[in-house]
Amino acid sequence: MAAKEKTLVGVIMGSDSDYPVMAEAGRMLEKFGIGFEVEVVSAHRSPARAAEYAETAAKRGLRAIIVGAGGAAHLAGVVAALTTLPVIGVPMPSTSLNGMDSLLSTVQMPGGVSVATMAIGKPGATNAGIFAAQILALSDADIARKLVDYKKELDSGVAEKSARLKREIAEKK
Amino acid sequence: MAAKEKTLVGVIMGSDSDYPVMAEAGRMLEKFGIGFEVEVVSAHRSPARAAEYAETAAKRGLRAIIVGAGGAAHLAGVVAALTTLPVIGVPMPSTSLNGMDSLLSTVQMPGGVSVATMAIGKPGATNAGIFAAQILALSDADIARKLVDYKKELDSGVAEKSARLKREIAEKK
């Protein structure tokens, strides 16, 4: 509950066109009852805004920042340079190179400044939300319990899908 | 202090030949005064051991697990499937493909199970240690202070290197 009322996670992205992907992070945060805020912040087009966001994040009560960016994806690194909060990077797939550029620009950080990089695109955004919950769960028993439940859901979801697929195959014969 | 006396982070790797890289994670954890344990655990050669490690990690008091693996690097994902603790993956560079295989095998996780992926090799191992500290700092003021100091060190280190380089260039002329 407390977690929901407070804004604990920032979900930022380099462009509003990244939102359909990044909405998956929000969906997971909601699922785990974690309050979050959404902003469009560009490392290149609004550098001062990006710096200010990073520098004030901890003071404003955030505990983790999820960052989506594509191409020469500098936003996660730029934010990580200016905060000691955990920064979680999601490489966008929306480029000529299908997100390989976004991935390498996000993950290949030099020793000293870390970005926790997730998969390219929607699976990565989903997992960014889950990973933020995993961090918060270390000091929040409610979120911890929800994560355990979620793992069970995943497991039973697979079992159900398997059963359904087998039925469909049987019916076709 | 408390952090140092307790083993809070597991540093595991798929092969003992990964240790020269993974030692960098340990070096950073020591710097931030965080107790950790080291194990060789293979997802493929010792799957039961890997499963047991993951399943008992939280109960044994760990708060995060750093995983180094190379090639078809499954260890981080296998561990993440069996724990709700944050799992931090470090792709090993020691393969024919220079670690591109390790990176993709670690980072491209499906939605539902997250691995926080770091850069390939030593910079990644260094940052895995830092990232674990960033997670723990959320509930440990001592580590938080050390992280702030570390950022200052990084900054002054750059300034010193710049000054030294400029002196060396001037002397050569």
Add this chain to the structure above:
Amino acid sequence: MAAKEKTLVGVIMGSDSDYPVMAEAGRMLEKFGIGFEVEVVSAHRSPARAAEYAETAAKRGLRAIIVGAGGAAHLAGVVAALTTLPVIGVPMPSTSLNGMDSLLSTVQMPGGVSVATMAIGKPGATNAGIFAAQILALSDADIARKLVDYKKELDSGVAEKSARLKREIAEKK
């Protein structure tokens, strides 16, 4: 005949969305008169289920396991770690990186645990079915004969297509 009545091959996949690709493996097994079962089993979402599947496969009479998985495709490796049956991996194409991640995650296994990797997508699934038949043919003269016939079919299929194409070109002139 015997081969058809018994379930000799397991065809498993990480997600039900992989079925349109993996159905090609089933199609070939049917063609060669080999009984098989289909399951959705996720290395990451249902790890216990995956482990149990692998550990009981030989006892349940399976002689080979065909595994389809995508992205950080760990399922084939995870299964291969827990059985001495031949495991045949099919990398799924359904990712941002067109299956390059699936391929490397499946094929780059460390020395000690082997996964027989096929091409990305449908050709790979087709060939997984054929390869399972090739293994079973070593001790089943019926399947062996069907494989010889199949090679002849392939050959005459090419000759027919060549003749048809030449007719079509001639008619256009």
Add this chain to the structure above:
Amino acid sequence: MAAKEKTLVGVIMGSDSDYPVMAEAGRMLEKFGIGFEVEVVSAHRSPARAAEYAETAAKRGLRAIIVGAGGAAHLAGVVAALTTLPVIGVPMPSTSLNGMDSLLSTVQMPGGVSVATMAIGKPGATNAGIFAAQILALSDADIARKLVDYKKELDSGVAEKSARLKREIAEKK
């Protein structure tokens, strides 16, 4: 025993310079007590020889063929086109592109003709030997038992390496 006295597996390679890698396959076959033969056969430089090798393999009593080749690695595919025996491909790392070309040329077979592809280089050659053993074990209880033992060896090897590494780290402190 029977397995050792008879030549059951062919280990062929496109060039004698591939032998240091392919010797790993032989090492594993010896470990499992499986008789094998070694030949240099080039799809491009000795095509008739390659065709003859493939066409006579089954008649000569072989049960599987392990093929190492690099660059535009056609040998495994060429052999697989001419036999119904299981063909296991090992991509050589010895090229400008570090074996990525060898891997894609070996694995991306069209539907209809299958090559069971292993990892690039020595781990792949090791696993090719193991995979041949896994196939033969389906009808040879002795090899099957050795494979079970080998899995235990792998497991205890990891445990030993872990213990040794921990001792070394403790001693350094």
Add this chain to the structure above:
Amino acid sequence: MAAKEKTLVGVIMGSDSDYPVMAEAGRMLEKFGIGFEVEVVSAHRSPARAAEYAETAAKRGLRAIIVGAGGAAHLAGVVAALTTLPVIGVPMPSTSLNGMDSLLSTVQMPGGVSVATMAIGKPGATNAGIFAAQILALSDADIARKLVDYKKELDSGVAEKSARLKREIAEKK
């Protein structure tokens, strides 16, 4: 003239689905008045047919062979192994990996057997036809003259397109 009446170039492809691409090679051969034949020949599905085609090509009067193939594209190399005629390879784009596999499988031939590789897809097929004409032009003045004319056509085609584009831009203003 003579060139048109005789079949001087073979245009072969691994699958009839490659024809829409390979038709571009035929279009260029027609433009230069060079007689050619079209066949579907698979290195993997019809290996004997492929070998026979290559071995009889020179005797049947062919002066060059254009080969289109995709994925683990072995056909050009297999043909080149069995003839001393110039073999021109065209990598097909129709694969999960957009033809990168086709390209590497065609171009990375070992020293001793050469395949003249063209670009992936239609531009490559077009250029394969032109390149065959360039070879034949060395001993056929008529083709040589047509090649000179073709270069002029290319040049004036660019000038015309440039003029048209400038007109269109001017009209829009």
Add this chain to the structure above:
Amino acid sequence: MAAKEKTLVGVIMGSDSDYPVMAEAGRMLEKFGIGFEVEVVSAHRSPARAAEYAETAAKRGLRAIIVGAGGAAHLAGVVAALTTLPVIGVPMPSTSLNGMDSLLSTVQMPGGVSVATMAIGKPGATNAGIFAAQILALSDADIARKLVDYKKELDSGVAEKSARLKREIAEKK
């Protein structure tokens, strides 16, 4: 002359270990008589320093900034975000991925903020120096003349090397 006395170009790099590569840029600037300064500035370790450098560059009289960075190479983009001066990026080769990550992180900038990217490593650093000279030559006749001379030098250098190589080949016979 004036150009030499004034510091017109900044040559900055993310780490002092980049200097052996970036020295090539300095070598070319000296050749063209252009004053420059060298600094180590890290986008990640010294972000405030990097921002200050970029924001004050124009005021301090610089006309172009050459930036060398490797891995997740954000420095050029970060600087370009904060100045309207031309920024020239040189991707460092010193990474696991041989500089492919550095290249993509530097060149794939989003529309709105431009980085003029050069080749990976020393050729890129050389060309960065030349390109800065090309920019300055637009308003400095002395540099313009030197660029014309340099092109002649390049041309005669090739002719000399060709002559020398031909002599050496002739002597060996």
Add this chain to the structure above:
Amino acid sequence: MAAKEKTLVGVIMGSDSDYPVMAEAGRMLEKFGIGFEVEVVSAHRSPARAAEYAETAAKRGLRAIIVGAGGAAHLAGVVAALTTLPVIGVPMPSTSLNGMDSLLSTVQMPGGVSVATMAIGKPGATNAGIFAAQILALSDADIARKLVDYKKELDSGVAEKSARLKREIAEKK
């Protein structure tokens, strides 16, 4: 003003099919009030035309040349070899390999001849126009002022998009 009346920048491309991408460069030049000309010039199909364009560019008053080309994209390098004007290269995305070939062919220039390479496709064309403006701004206060304004526009554009996105999210709840 002067800038608008004179043709200061050449925007050339290898094919008229590149125009929809390259039009973005023109759009930015117009925005900054810079006169430009558009030509289709092919390094391969109209080499004399390309050479003449490059050799006369400076004399005709151009101050920079923007070059779009795809595949084996030689045009920018060919032009840069024949002029001392700054050459800005834009790799086209319209190839089998999504522009990776265009990028490497444009950026990996040897030491001695520089091409300022932009991102693949439209963002690159946009930035090529901006970069030309940045060069011209060094000696044109009007363009310099417009560049400062443009940076402000970018910044406020991000703020607006962020506000709009937040409103839309709030409304959906």
Add this chain to the structure above:
Amino acid sequence: MAAKEKTLVGVIMGSDSDYPVMAEAGRMLEKFGIGFEVEVVSAHRSPARAAEYAETAAKRGLRAIIVGAGGAAHLAGVVAALTTLPVIGVPMPSTSLNGMDSLLSTVQMPGGVSVATMAIGKPGATNAGIFAAQILALSDADIARKLVDYKKELDSGVAEKSARLKREIAEKK
């Protein structure tokens, strides 16, 4: 004979540092008794020289041009644009990207101008020499006979190597 006395093939390269690779082409031309000349010609550093070489090649009696170049390897394409002679391209491996850039810059030619691309590095240079011989053999019975002999040599070379390897393995036991 005639072939040896006349200079029929040009072997050119972008840099004298390419000679150790390109010497392999010369070695094969000598083997087949074909006269050739060697030149260093740079598309970028000596464009006029490159153009003149291409434009005069046919008149000077050349029948084919072998071109070695690396990085943004434009030389083969630039030469092919200016001659109707067959141009054979050899991508140099001497770059940060191990020759992948050289390969793509050489092979991905647009429709209209063809370059016959060989493998990266020495195998490619060897095959360029062989391919030139294959072209000349169409109208020179002596070279044609030598090519047939060479194919036999390749074949017996493989047989000898196979025999030697088997002896060595037998001796070790």
